[in-house]
Amino acid sequence: MTIQNIKTTRRDFIAGSGLVIGVAIAPKFVSAAPAGVHAGGDAALAPINAFVKIGTDDTVTVLSKHIEFGQGPFTGLATLVAEELDADWSQMRAVHSPTDNKIYANLMFGLQGTGGSSSIANSYEQMRKAGAAARAMLVVAAANEWKVPTSQITIEKGRIRHAASGKESGFGAFAEKAARLTPPAEPKLKDPKDFVLIGTELPKLDTLGKTNGTAIFTLDITPDNLLIAVVAHPEHFGATVKSFNDAEARKVEGVVDVKQVPSGVAVYADNTFAALKGRDALSIEWDLSKAETRSSEELASDYRKLFGEKGLEATNNGNIDNAFKAPGLQTVEAEIVFPFLAHAPMEPLDAVFIKAADGSVDIYNGAQFPAMDQAVAAKVLGLDEAKVRVNTQLAGGSFGRKAQFGSPYMQEAAAVYAATDRTRPLKHMWTREDDIRGGYYRPMYAHRMRGAIDAQGQITAWEQVIVGQSIMGKADLDPTSVEGASNLPYTIPNLKVSAHNVQLSIPPLWWRSVGHTHTGFAVETFVDELFQKIGKDPVEGRLALLGKKPRHAGVLKKAAEMANWGSPVPEGRARGVAVVESFGTFVGQIVEISVGPEGAPRVHKVWCAVDCGVAVNPNVIKAQMEGGIGYGLGAVLFDAVTLGKGGKIMQSNFHDYRSIRINEMPDVAVEIIKSGENPSGVGEPGVPPVGPAVANAWRRLTGAPVRQLPIVNIVSA
Amino acid sequence: MVTFTLNGQERTFDGDPDTPLLWVIRDFEKLTGTKYGCGVAQCGACTVHLDGMPRRSCVTPVAMIEGSEVVTIEGISGTEADAVKTAWTGLDVPQCGYCQSGQIMSAVALLQMVPKPTDADIDGAMAGNICRCATYHRIRAAIHNAASSMEG
Numbered sequence: 001m002t003i004q005n006i007k008t009t010r011r012d013f014i015a016g017s018g019l020v021i022g023v024a025i026a027p028k029f030v031s032a033a034p035a036g037v038h039a040g041g042d043a044a045l046a047p048i049n050a051f052v053k054i055g056t057d058d059t060v061t062v063l064s065k066h067i068e069f070g071q072g073p074f075t076g077l078a079t080l081v082a083e084e085l086d087a088d089w090s091q092m093r094a095v096h097s098p099t100d101n102k103i104y105a106n107l108m109f110g111l112q113g114t115g116g117s118s119s120i121a122n123s124y125e126q127m128r129k130a131g132a133a134a135r136a137m138l139v140v141a142a143a144n145e146w147k148v149p150t151s152q153i154t155i156e157k158g159r160i161r162h163a164a165s166g167k168e169s170g171f172g173a174f175a176e177k178a179a180r181l182t183p184p185a186e187p188k189l190k191d192p193k194d195f196v197l198i199g200t201e202l203p204k205l206d207t208l209g210k211t212n213g214t215a216i217f218t219l220d221i222t223p224d225n226l227l228i229a230v231v232a233h234p235e236h237f238g239a240t241v242k243s244f245n246d247a248e249a250r251k252v253e254g255v256v257d258v259k260q261v262p263s264g265v266a267v268y269a270d271n272t273f274a275a276l277k278g279r280d281a282l283s284i285e286w287d288l289s290k291a292e293t294r295s296s297e298e299l300a301s302d303y304r305k306l307f308g309e310k311g312l313e314a315t316n317n318g319n320i321d322n323a324f325k326a327p328g329l330q331t332v333e334a335e336i337v338f339p340f341l342a343h344a345p346m347e348p349l350d351a352v353f354i355k356a357a358d359g360s361v362d363i364y365n366g367a368q369f370p371a372m373d374q375a376v377a378a379k380v381l382g383l384d385e386a387k388v389r390v391n392t393q394l395a396g397g398s399f400g401r402k403a404q405f406g407s408p409y410m411q412e413a414a415a416v417y418a419a420t421d422r423t424r425p426l427k428h429m430w431t432r433e434d435d436i437r438g439g440y441y442r443p444m445y446a447h448r449m450r451g452a453i454d455a456q457g458q459i460t461a462w463e464q465v466i467v468g469q470s471i472m473g474k475a476d477l478d479p480t481s482v483e484g485a486s487n488l489p490y491t492i493p494n495l496k497v498s499a500h501n502v503q504l505s506i507p508p509l510w511w512r513s514v515g516h517t518h519t520g521f522a523v524e525t526f527v528d529e530l531f532q533k534i535g536k537d538p539v540e541g542r543l544a545l546l547g548k549k550p551r552h553a554g555v556l557k558k559a560a561e562m563a564n565w566g567s568p569v570p571e572g573r574a575r576g577v578a579v580v581e582s583f584g585t586f587v588g589q590i591v592e593i594s595v596g597p598e599g600a601p602r603v604h605k606v607w608c609a610v611d612c613g614v615a616v617n618p619n620v621i622k623a624q625m626e627g628g629i630g631y632g633l634g635a636v637l638f639d640a641v642t643l644g645k646g647g648k649i650m651q652s653n654f655h656d657y658r659s660i661r662i663n664e665m666p667d668v669a670v671e672i673i674k675s676g677e678n679p680s681g682v683g684e685p686g687v688p689p690v691g692p693a694v695a696n697a698w699r700r701l702t703g704a705p706v707r708q709l710p711i712v713n714i715v716s717a
Numbered sequence: 718m719v720t721f722t723l724n725g726q727e728r729t730f731d732g733d734p735d736t737p738l739l740w741v742i743r744d745f746e747k748l749t750g751t752k753y754g755c756g757v758a759q760c761g762a763c764t765v766h767l768d769g770m771p772r773r774s775c776v777t778p779v780a781m782i783e784g785s786e787v788v789t790i791e792g793i794s795g796t797e798a799d800a801v802k803t804a805w806t807g808l809d810v811p812q813c814g815y816c817q818s819g820q821i822m823s824a825v826a827l828l829q830m831v832p833k834p835t836d837a838d839i840d841g842a843m844a845g846n847i848c849r850c851a852t853y854h855r856i857r858a859a860i861h862n863a864a865s866s867m868e869g
Contacts, residue, residue, distance in 0.1 A: 070812030070850045203809060210814025211805045213750020213790035217815060220749035228744075253733050271744040273736045276756075346754050346762060346815040346849045396752070396815025397849050432755040619809060623855070627812055630851020654759035654847060663840035665853035 036221040036352060036364035039391040041095035048137060048179050050103045051130040052081055058158060058170040060087050060134075062127070063097035065104035065112060066119040067368055068206055069345070069395040069402075070627070071683035072620035073119040075204040077127050079616055080120075083197045084131030084190060085138075087171070088158035094205050096392035099370040113369045115403045115510070117583035117681020120616055124679050125189070132187035137178040138171055145174065192614065192676065201619035206394070218365050218393045219429060221352045227256060227424045228275045229416045231264045232282050233434055236291035236647050238505035241265060241284060248281035258282070259419045263412045266419065268426075276431065292505045293647040296444065296640075300337050303446035303467040303502065307335075311465060311498035312477040314486035318494030323452055323461035330453045332533055334526055337708045338468075338518045339640030341442035341511050342657060347396025348430040349438075351413040355422045360387035365410070366395025368402035376407040380414035399512040399631065404440065405473075408507070436657045437649045441641055442511030443469035443504075445481075447522040452494075457534040459545070461494040464522065469508040470501045471515075480510065484519035484580065484688070489552050490527060490545035506643075512631060513684040516582040520688030521636070521695065521709070524578040528696040529705060538577040538696065539565055551611050552579050554673055555588035558609035562671055563590040573604065576697030578689035584680035586611040586673075587625070589689040591666070593697045599715040600637060601698050603666040606690065610670065613677035621682045622670040628686020629668055634660030636691035638710050658712075721782045723748070724792025734780035738772075739763045741779045742789060750790035750818045754847065761846030764819040765789050771826040773845075790818035796867060797828040804863035812850035820846045824860050833864050 041053060041061050048054055053061040062081045066073035074094035082092050097104045104112045107122040135155060142160045143150040146167050154161050161168045192198070209215035234240070244265050246258035254274025259266050265282055269275035294302070324331065351365035361381060367373045370390040378385040395402060402409070413428040420426060430438065445468035452461035464485050470478035477499055479486075486497045511517055531541035539560045546553040556579045559565075569575055572594050579588040588609045596602030608625045615621055638658035644650045651657040695706035708714055718731045723746060730741050737756075742748050742765070751774060754762030758773040765774045766788040774787075801824045804810075811817045820843070827834055827842035834842070839860050848856070 070814070072812075203806070204811075206814065207806050207809050207811055210811035210817050211802050211821065213748075213818050215814050216749070217752075219753060220743075222744065222747050222749065271732070271736075271740060272753075273733065273740040273744070277733075277735075344849055346752070346760070346813060346847070348753075395813065397813040399849070432757075432760075623809065623812060623852070626854045627851045630853060631849070634851070653757055654755050655757065659760075659847045659849060660851060660853075661845075661847060662843045662853040662856060665851060665857075668854050 035223065036218070036362070036391055037095065037216055037393060039096045040098040048134045048175070049130050049183060051097070051127060052134045054134070054171050054175040054178070056172040056175055058091050058172040059093055060085065060091050060171065061093040061095055064094050065097045065106070066114040066123070067096065067366060067392050067395060068094070069366060069398045071119065071624060072204060072617065073114070074206050075202065075620060076120045076616050077123055078205055079197050079202055080123060080127035081131035083195055084128045085135045086155040086157065089197065089202050091158050092205060099367070099374050099390040099392070101371040111369070112371050113403065115368060115400065117585065117683045117685060119681065120679050121584065121681055128189050129187050132189055133183045134178070136184045136187050137181045138174050140181055141174040141177040142169065145177070198614065198616050199618070202617055204620065215394055217347055217396050218350045218352060219347055221364050221427065223354060223425045225424050227268050227270070227420065227426045228272045229266050229268045229426055229428045230275045230279050230431065231261060231266045231412060231416060232279050232284055233264045233437065234286045234291070235437065235649055236286065236288055236293070237439055238291040239286040239288050240290070242287040244282055244284040246282055248283070249278040252278040252281055261412065261415045261419060263415070266416045268420065272429070290505070291647060292643065294643065295645050295647065296339065296642040299444060299643070300446060303444070304335065306467045306500040307448040307465050309500070311500045313498050314477055314482040315495055315497040320461055320463050320494050320496040323494035324450070326452070326454065326460065328455040329460070330533065332451045332453070332530055334449045334529065334705065335707060336447045336449070336522050336525070338445040338521070339642060339709055340444050340506065341517070341635055341639055342436050342641050343399040343401035343511055344435060344657060344659065345395070345397030345399055345401055348432055348435040349402070349409045350427065350429040351410065352425065352427045353417040354425040360389065362389045362391060364391045364393050366398065366402050367392040368398055369404070369407065372405070372407045373410045376410045377414040380411060381418050400510040400514070401440065404509060408440070432654065433652045436641065436651050436653060439507040440509035441506065442517055443471065443508040445518045447518065449522060449526045451526060451530045453530060453534055457536070459492050459530050462488065462492045463496045465498055465500070466519070467500045468502055469504055471508045471510055474501065480515040482519065483515040484582065485523055488523060489549045489581065490542070491547060492545070512628070513582050513687040516580055516688040520578070520580040520582070521692045524580065524689065524692030525695045525706065528577065528692070529699065532700070542577070542579060551586040552581060555579060555586045555609040555611050558671055558673060559588035559590045559607050562607040562609065562669055565590065574697045574701035576693040576695065576700065578693040578696065580685070580688040582685045582688055585682060585685035587685045587689050589629070589693045591690065591693040591697055593694060593701065595701065598712065600712045601694050603633060603694055606666050606668045608668060608670045608686065609673060610682065610685070611673035611675055612682050612685070613675050613679040615672045616679055618672055621672055624682040625670045625686040626668045628684065629690045630660050630665050632687035632690040633666070633694065634658070636694060636709055636711060637664070638712050640710050640713065719779050719783050721784065722786045724788055730779050734778060736779050737775050738765065738777040738779050738782060738787065739774040742774060742787070748789050748791050752815055752818060754816065759847070760816070761823060762816045762819040764822040764846065766793070766822060766826060769829070771823050790822060793822065793825055797825045797863070800863035800866045801825050801828065801859070804859040804866065807862065808855045808859045810852050810855040810859050812852055816846065816848045820848065820856055824856070824863070827860065828863060828867065832867060834860060
């Protein structure tokens, strides 16, 4: 679905626009025990609409239908509202909205959810309308009170004025009255040339609490009498509990109970350390009869066997077979193997369950698909969905990890809670080991590439076969397996892309930028190799084939300009280029590398140009490019989850599933292409180009193409 | 029974002496700014100051801190802490924010020891703190900004 297709219908808008103007109350009593943040914010604020609450203290609270886990929706959505409301940035606040698949649907998904770099894209018009509607209602309320025509009312920086009479007010004084008015059906939106907040570097709303320790994440929720639960999981995918002995675990001071649950053995304790110590003391025999027993190496070998077989066709332009038979061709072939990748967000998965007096349950968690978590938890707990409230909390990262169809994490957490008598609140948490070994990885993939170059030095044919799991669980072609390859941006007359789906018991999942994590690497390294073969400059060569892709060309030219491409590169260094479109956003990157102390690439500098349409907050966009570059670079350099002999998971924590660290982070310069296109996302698109850009620089520096990731394994092999 | 000071207040703990300081601070003292990230001193999210030095609280048994002074993100104060927090908000360093308490505790300790750190000093002091959002670029800039602000 393209951004342009997304139009909030009047019906949708009204469904999601019970304006909530409200009354501020005295600060709540703050208990010593950190409590979860109730979704929807202060219940005492009377609604202006489903997305906007205004307090008598003039604060404007935006109810974010998207989870804030670092990509900036709190700030972005509040900016959209504030712009049309003519609010002052200092009065803006943001909280997570309640769970509701209709009112708070992601307009691209049709259900409430965050992902696919869609938060700003799908909210751009909807949140502006919410702000414009609230503004219109405040204008009417003020005009009624002051007995003047609405046309004579102005609002600027949060102040409502009537110039002729000299009357002036903040929003709070009219909040309640405005809330009782009927929202306008089609509030008028500003002409973008009149924007005063959109396009400026407004400070982020969530920075302060994340700088002084007061921001509350799920793991921080510590009600009195809390029970902590951890689950012992197997070391093989598909293994189940055959038998266990909990005698030693039960002796641990603070351990309250031990129970078998579908995913393993749960230990319940009065504090976290006791739970962990109790889990360590368990003795469990696992049934491996249905477990995956192949190693990563054996899987790669099995994947390669599929290259020659007929696959699921994604693209077939021209005539690939004839093209490769043409006389006088040079052909280039490459096979590239990508490992499983864990997301490893800083906060491992967790959830808190608290039963209310009426038997209903509040769940606090970093919910990326909150209504799915709600449905799953309700089923496991044997409650009506209306009796389960999912309160979305700030989450310590996700990168896709928390966006799971069927909410398997919530299945486990709710099962652990359901196994208790529910008299005590319960926090279920994963440790880092659970996280790294927990599956739901970016799947392993193998690509086979073939390219043909004719006597004139033109690339005439491109064939690409992609083997791996279907993230979407499809039996037929999964678009996420081939995205970025099937729609190759380069004009090549004969293009064939096909895929093979592989079934494994290792659960797959999207990982920041999904298919582009591997297709971007394969496409951008292979095309670069072809250019090198032809003797073409990597920037000029790309531009020559991007005639039909002006936005790709635009970011590439900008990155080249930033890097002063063509200027001498310091001795011992080389530069590499890549340009990738993902989620409707175009990113070009040029990197400069040398051989680092470990013999692996040392990346000194990244020049990054991004075209994401209207830049709602350039500061957030730059931050996402910087972070995406670091996240992608760390994975390409260091990361793999591997299955050893017999299928045992080999990694367990940050010592062997390395994260990029500050000393490995390059200097990053970001420029944003000025654009009037509707905004597209920035959470993921910074990731795909950095890997291939580094690999391209590496090949040019050392002569060695990167055929297997992570790079550190090749250089240390 | 272990007695120590936490953010200037005397506290006692009479549970399992093996309990890591991290869980004493979080579960028993209910100060949750200090985070769990790995449990094995690999990520630095649990960094506190123990007698003025940065310490990974996840691998510090509470039995080891008898008589010590513990300072967490909630209690950190002084010239360096103010400069670091101001620089952090000025550059909007945090993304998800989960690791940032640990980053700030390490950065404050660095500036207390080296008021004008070089990039190499920053690498040395901060390489133990993982940020999966990779806010490193801004962390480095914020530390330099904090150092500059303390000069003036």
